[in-house]
Amino acid sequence: MMGIALARCEVPDELVDRLSNRVTHRGDGEPEVQFLYRQRPRVLPVWHHGRLVIMPWAGWCPLEELESRAWSERRPKQADIPATYCVDRGIWYQVKEGIRGVIVQNQVYPITQPASHYYRVMTRSERMPLLIGESF
Amino acid sequence: MIGHVDADCFYASAERVRYPSLRGIPVGVLGNQGACVIAKSYEMKAAGVKTGQPIWEAVKVCPHGVYVKRDFRWYEVLSRSMLDVVREFSPTVEYYSIDEMFFDATGVDPWSMQKTILTRVGVPVSIGVAASRTLAKLASDARKPFGCSVSAVGDFDELPVTEITGIALRSSIKLSAHDIRTVGDFRQADRQLVNRLLTKVGEGLWWELNGTPITPITISRPMHKRIARGGSVGRTTDDRDRLMGWVARNVERLVEAMFWHRYVTRKLSLWLSFKTGGWSGQTALISSTGASEMLLPAAKELFVIGWRGQPVTHMHIVADELQVIGSQQRSLFEPVKPELDELKRTVNEKLGRFTVRSAETLAINDIYGDEAYGYDICDVYGKSCF
Numbered sequence: 001m002m003g004i005a006l007a008r009c010e011v012p013d014e015l016v017d018r019l020s021n022r023v024t025h026r027g028d029g030e031p032e033v034q035f036l037y038r039q040r041p042r043v044l045p046v047w048h049h050g051r052l053v054i055m056p057w058a059g060w061c062p063l064e065e066l067e068s069r070a071w072s073e074r075r076p077k078q079a080d081i082p083a084t085y086c087v088d089r090g091i092w093y094q095v096k097e098g099i100r101g102v103i104v105q106n107q108v109y110p111i112t113q114p115a116s117h118y119y120r121v122m123t124r125s126e127r128m129p130l131l132i133g134e135s136f
Numbered sequence: 137m138i139g140h141v142d143a144d145c146f147y148a149s150a151e152r153v154r155y156p157s158l159r160g161i162p163v164g165v166l167g168n169q170g171a172c173v174i175a176k177s178y179e180m181k182a183a184g185v186k187t188g189q190p191i192w193e194a195v196k197v198c199p200h201g202v203y204v205k206r207d208f209r210w211y212e213v214l215s216r217s218m219l220d221v222v223r224e225f226s227p228t229v230e231y232y233s234i235d236e237m238f239f240d241a242t243g244v245d246p247w248s249m250q251k252t253i254l255t256r257v258g259v260p261v262s263i264g265v266a267a268s269r270t271l272a273k274l275a276s277d278a279r280k281p282f283g284c285s286v287s288a289v290g291d292f293d294e295l296p297v298t299e300i301t302g303i304a305l306r307s308s309i310k311l312s313a314h315d316i317r318t319v320g321d322f323r324q325a326d327r328q329l330v331n332r333l334l335t336k337v338g339e340g341l342w343w344e345l346n347g348t349p350i351t352p353i354t355i356s357r358p359m360h361k362r363i364a365r366g367g368s369v370g371r372t373t374d375d376r377d378r379l380m381g382w383v384a385r386n387v388e389r390l391v392e393a394m395f396w397h398r399y400v401t402r403k404l405s406l407w408l409s410f411k412t413g414g415w416s417g418q419t420a421l422i423s424s425t426g427a428s429e430m431l432l433p434a435a436k437e438l439f440v441i442g443w444r445g446q447p448v449t450h451m452h453i454v455a456d457e458l459q460v461i462g463s464q465q466r467s468l469f470e471p472v473k474p475e476l477d478e479l480k481r482t483v484n485e486k487l488g489r490f491t492v493r494s495a496e497t498l499a500i501n502d503i504y505g506d507e508a509y510g511y512d513i514c515d516v517y518g519k520s521c522f
Contacts (some may be wrong), residue, residue, distance in 0.1 A: 007157045028160035029157065029158070029159060084157050091191065092203065094158065094204045116502075117169075117502070118168075118508065119170065121169050134507075136205070
């Protein structure tokens with residue numbers, strides 16, 4: 001997963017003011033705010049203490065490592081990364097709510113897992129994000 | 137007069153009903169493998185993406201397109217809502233396919249119907265009204281998207297003959313040898329020549345294009361010649377347990393369909409597709425049955441005969457020589473009672489499809505965990521066509 005897009009209407013105005021260079025249109029659709037790993041600064045929107053905030057995107061957190069408690073010492077906190085679309089290897093796909101992630105020292109890491117057969121065929125990627133409320 | 141309702145890019149429109157953010161952008165709906173675009177929005181079509189195109193080719197011509205997973209349960213909900221609206225306007229409606237309906241248009245205001253479907257269901261449709269089904273379908277197709285028209289004989293004379301439903305490439309080659317290339321050429325051709333070239337079916341189209349309805353609106357689906365269940369086996373495999381799992385799954389789905397239609401069968405076939413080539417075989421059953429207690433062992437026996445360890449890509453199980461329950465010929469043998477199927481049905485109706493299923497399907501548990509495999513287009517019952 002190399003980035004997400006969030007519908008503009010999902011982002012509070014005060015945040016959009018800071019992210020105006022990320023607001024884009026896809027065809028005649030509603031505007032959206034894109035957060036791509038290749039963009040600088042590298043950030044993601046995160047629900048934190050009931051508010052949508054922007055946090056540095058530090059990398060990925062493999063689900064297997066989280067389950068084996070390899071991240072315990074870092075004291076990861078669960079976080080939800082809202083998304084309307086995700087992009088992986090150039091393929092944009094629609095998601096229902098967003099992605100599960102963890103916060104470590106005020107940085108966010110989207111959680112990844114081994115790709116399902118469907119996801120691997122669709123994106124040719126070996127890892128896929130842990131989606132909220134749906135499976136691929 | 138006959139009317140034809142045809143939803144505009146139905147699967148993409150259906151996704152836009154529940155996900156409004158998809159409006160105005162190129163949308164591609166993917167098949168159950170995630171590999172091919174099975175439907176697309178007009179925006180994606182305009183970018184050059186073709187139906188059936190692999191996603192890795194589609195993304196080259198439409199890099200900003202958004203891809204969604206197909207969901208036939210949702211498409212059926214909207215399809216039946218459309219059907220309800222059409223039935224409010226007309227007493228005689230044929231549920232032709234998941235996104236098409238024919239109706240008796242006598243006294244019907246098609247513009248009002250179109251508006252009602254859009255406001256109540258959220259799906260844009262095109263409607264054609266004409267003297268016959270063939271003309272009505274041409275009318276709705278010709279005015280897409282969101283068209284609505286009442287057409288007369290001759291309105292489509294300039295269109296290529298392949299635009300007529302029922303005339304595909306092979307028929308068009310036969311016709312072009314006689315300089316019949318457009319709808320007008322076809323309509324004005326000698327009727328007996330058309331009959332010679334395309335049989336009685338082609339002659340029926342000739343009458344319809346000249347304004348005489350031949351095919352009536354059918355409210356209930358005519359009896360099937362055969363019922364098949366199957367398709368891709370997910371990732372290509374030579375794992376015997378997985379393949380047996382698919383045999384069991386396809387038989388269970390076949391039994392479901394036969395029960396719904398109240399059919400029994402005397403003949404079962406198995407079709408296997410390999411990476412190169414394929415195999416098919418059939419077996420006669422000792423009595424007409426719709427019971428998995430008889431059908432599963434027969435299908436497994438066919439599989440053992442036909443499979444020689446090759447990687448399988450697709451599998452179909454087909455019930456032939458169908459009869460309606462109660463009308464079948466009596467057998468010398470005591471018929472097998474579908475007790476197991478009844479038990480499964482009772483539980484699954486309460487707790488969800490496939491809650492109870494054959495233990496042999498455990499080898500393909502991943503398929504049952506994938507929503508895209510949970511419901512297929514053929515599980516939408518009552519359609520008169522595919």
